[in-house]
Amino acid sequence: MARITAGVAASHVPAIGAAMDRDQVGTDYWKPLFDGFAWTRDWITQERPDVVILVYNDHASEFSLDLIPTFTIGCAETFAPADEGFGPRPVPVVEGHPELAWHLVQSLILDEFDITIANKLDVDHGLTVPLSLMFGAPAAWPVRVVPVAVNVVQYPPPTGNRCWLLGEAIRRAVLSFGEDLNVQVWGTGGMSHQLQGPRAGLINTPFDTAFLDRLVADPQALRRIPHLEYLREAGSEGIEMVMWLIMRGALGADVEELHRHYHVPASNTAVGHIVLRPPV
Template sequence: MARITAGVASSHIPALGYASDFDKTSEPYWTPAFAGYEWTRAWEAEQKPDVVILVFNDHASAFDMNIIPTFAIACAEEFQPADEGWGPRPVPVVKGHPDLAWHIAQSCILDEFDMTIINEMPVDHGLTVPLSMMFGKPAAWPCRVIPIAVNVVTYPPPSGNRCWMLGEAIAKAVASFPEDLNVQIWGTGGMSHQLQGPRAGLINKAWDNAFIDKLEGDTQELRYIPHIEYLREAGSEGIELVMWLIMRGALGKTTRMLHRHYHVPASNTAVGHVVLQPEQE
């Protein structure tokens, strides 16, 4: 059967994509941010996942105010890099896994999650930057990718608890898929940042690191953080961290942290990155 073998979380800061695309990663400003991913790149080369379920949010590339799905799963054969105003990023086309994606969609819907099914969707930096951070600049991405888009742009976003529960439903779906697949689930976005208003540039190192601490072990504290705390402590865009909770919920009761990385600054936010392994229950 298919199995979720690991969870990965990472910021998806667009400037990281710029630094990668234009070979600026060895510049002093960017070196510390990228150094924290070197361990993961070597680890991913050893793990060789067949499929990555990649949880991200769209930035008005695929969706706008005309349609705002809370949870959407993309089931197509492939996804083109989006044009975010400067042309598409020079990265490979993202290849999907329709069979597993449709299976997850069916299982989650029957598990009482109202998933929006997408069959055509350009993917922006929310999805392609994490792939670049984990895999570098290959001619083709080394695994299939199932994009799951979450609304964290327009209020109300889903609660942390609902995201955790979706992770549990995804894990159940994967475990019932008959093909032998090594599956990872990634949660992206964050960490603390605010892009507008009097608090633009807000970064809360203490809160970010406390959040990372609670991803390991068997605590479920994070699922009950209210929206107002994300807003107050992590800024208006800090709500993206609920997407990490889909990843964490999919890993089961207890996790072990294999790697963590936190760096400030990178553009006007903090870089957060962890690799988690589910512990046998």
């Protein structure tokens, strides 16, 4: 049977991808950020996941204000890097896992989640930057991916509690899939940041650090954080952190923290990263 072996969370700042694409990883500005992912790159080489269920948000690349699904699952064979206005990132096409994706869709809809089915989906930096952080710049990604896109752009986004419940439902779906697969669940986005207005550049390290602590020690408290608190404490884009709760909900009650990295700033964003292991 399929099994969930780890949860990974990471920010998906577009400037991180640009730094990698422009060979700036070793510069004074970027090196401290990338050094914090070295442990994970070594670890994931040993773990060799078959599939990553990658929770991210689209940044008006595939979806626009004309169509804004709350939860979308990509069921295609492949997902092309999106053109975000300056051409697609020079990264490999993402290979999907349609069999697992369709199983997730069926299981989640029968579990009373209204899932949008995407049989074609171009993926932007929200999905490709985390892959680059974990795997570098390979000729082909060494893992198949099931994209799970979440609306955290247009109000109202889903609550943290609803995201947690979706994670629990994803866990049930994966464990009921008959193929022997090593599956990881990744949550992306965040941490605190605001890109516009009088508070542009906001970074709230105490809030971010407490969030990372609670992912391990008190995740139930994170389920209750209201939208307004994310806005006030983490900036207008801090709501992306609810996507981490989908990952955390998929791991079960207790987890072991394997690695953590926090860095400010990357562009004008706080970068967070954590690797968690569920009970065996």
